[in-house]
Amino acid sequence: MAALGLVGLIVVVLLVIGALVVTILFRDKLRRLIVATADFLIIFLSLVVVIVSAVSGAISMEQAGRFSGTNGLGIIGFILGAGIGFLVACILAATFLLLAEIAKNTRRVLAYYEPEAAAPAQQQYAEPQYYDDRGARR
Secondary structure, eight states: HHHHHHHHHHHHHHHHHHHHHHHHHTTHHHHHHHHHHHHHHHHHHHHHHHHHHHEEEEEHHHHHHHTTOOOOOOOOHHHHHHHHHHHHHHHHHHHHHHHHHHHHHHHHHHHHHHTTSSSGGGGGGGGGOOOOOTTTTT
């Protein structure tokens, strides 16, 4: 029983070391993958929020119509719910996407002013260093 716990501990330590090595070697690629996945999920979840809001608005207005004796309010609730859901989803998505854009622009500015400090993928934004010998010949 104790040997099984020791083997499990060794496996966990090896997995943590492997994760650290992969993170160190592929840091920029992992960062891009995580940001791209988050962008996709934000857009997908925005659509889900709009659909859920529209359906809940339709159900709520239909129930309110039955209570008040008016039929056919479901479509109005669907439109209002979809509109409110769209606004909420836009605000949440804009906040995340704005932060992602700020991070990208920050790396671009860093590459421009300090090319040696920038990651290799960001060095394309750096200004090339030209040798100016106009004042050397007299």
